[in-house]
Amino acid sequence: MTGGTFDKEYDELTGRLFFRDTHLPEMLRRGRCRLDVTLETVMMIDSLELDDAGRAQIVKRARESSERAIVVTHGTDTIVKTAGALAAAALARKTIVLTGAMVPYAFGSSDGLFNLGSALSFVQVLPPGVYVAMNGQHFHWNAVRKNTDTGTFEAI
Amino acid sequence: MTGGTFDKEYDELTGRLFFRDTHLPEMLRRGRCRLDVTLETVMMIDSLELDDAGRAQIVKRARESSERAIVVTHGTDTIVKTAGALAAAALARKTIVLTGAMVPYAFGSSDGLFNLGSALSFVQVLPPGVYVAMNGQHFHWNAVRKNTDTGTFEAI
Amino acid sequence: MTGGTFDKEYDELTGRLFFRDTHLPEMLRRGRCRLDVTLETVMMIDSLELDDAGRAQIVKRARESSERAIVVTHGTDTIVKTAGALAAAALARKTIVLTGAMVPYAFGSSDGLFNLGSALSFVQVLPPGVYVAMNGQHFHWNAVRKNTDTGTFEAI
């Protein structure tokens, strides 16, 4: 987990969105997920604030992980950029799927649970490589962009 | 769609669960799904009430469909049996993924959205065959059972 | 608390509605309620199964309570009957408001939180007597009935 809209919460004292703990454990419980998953919070930030050092940290964790299948939850604004950084790291033999949400999980109308189910499924069956999973689809890291007008992802 | 817990609603006049319309369109909207999906309600029943004739109807629809990838939403109690019927129909070249929910989508705590994201993802990448997708996992139709004590699916 | 639709939950193993613990503490937290409330679970049943002995038990607890203001959460099917039993007990100097829900709180679409806010407000300002609070309204115990066709309460 790296944060992103997925994990934003509403601060009722300031009226702003902020990060506290990740919602992933609760989401996995709600999905009755029985995969053998290890959760790791690398950071908890808005992806617009993610700089090269932060991106390098995500890559480092992915490289050092002993897992062959990794899902990265990430803000959608720079998810494609982080996908590129992961691909550049040439983590052969690993399948990495990045996913995010357009609406915080804490909101009733969030797409987060759908995307999480999708990413966890793609990561089990796609060949090694780096992918973005959004909108029920999966894209190669270098063949996708976020359409900021529609808030959806599309092939390029 | 064939019904199942996925689509059950609470009848506030009788206090019982019942079926009205499917929730799939709303679920796909919530998931911001951009797949090219054709929705078809074959029936809307509790899978415990699904008999051989009903099962044959599901098989018939799957056979007559021109789609190569089919997700069947289904009650979990007899989902494995219907998976078997679909497999017996030898629909070569089709990938069919059955999924369900343990809690109705209309309940806040439903696993439905997670399972739908999962099933729609598996169906795009798994080779032709009949599968059950539950709990973030996928199983071959003849290698799975529902554990009625835990309400989860497990490999056999 | 006496149960009723308010507190029904979905049993994912049997597909039936059942009672476990009351949701009142969670509801009061969600409402950021700062009233000095003492919670007491008298029973946890469907009001259609409430017999005279059970009703007598509710009356007994209300009589023995040292509170001047009491909210009774109750199934809507026989809420008017229990209101009558409480009124017959002539608990002078107590304001008692019965309320319920048409949809379980555990469902996203429940009216429970609205009704609870309503009942807790009426009970603070209405003169001693026994009332039913539903649909944003309050009714004297002997001037109300449930319209089972519409699922709403109306003056008689």
Added chain:
Amino acid sequence: MTGGTFDKEYDELTGRLFFRDTHLPEMLRRGRCRLDVTLETVMMIDSLELDDAGRAQIVKRARESSERAIVVTHGTDTIVKTAGALAAAALARKTIVLTGAMVPYAFGSSDGLFNLGSALSFVQVLPPGVYVAMNGQHFHWNAVRKNTDTGTFEAI
């Protein structure tokens, strides 16, 4: 309705909270409210941005209204100030209850439905005057403040 946290929504394109339409009609439906209510959107803003001219507009609407009982939904930050402006207008014979929410209704964890049920109940039974209803309580307009550390309202 004047806006406030009650009616804030999440803008999935910008990641910010904003106002679109009021949620009051949906909230009244969810509460199965059968009161004869006329809804009127006076403005749709964050109460921190409400200036004297805006406040005068709210007072004007309240004065011109033919209703004897008025609920004003309002941001909590300056709700007490608007209550004072309404009281200063000396709208004798009207009962006015202001209420708000700490969490937007669009979030699953909102206190809005509880507060709305509470305000609509208080307004029916309190004598003419101007009140703030929050946290299950009601306060005279000149005897309440928002505790910005706790996000709750307290008597002064």
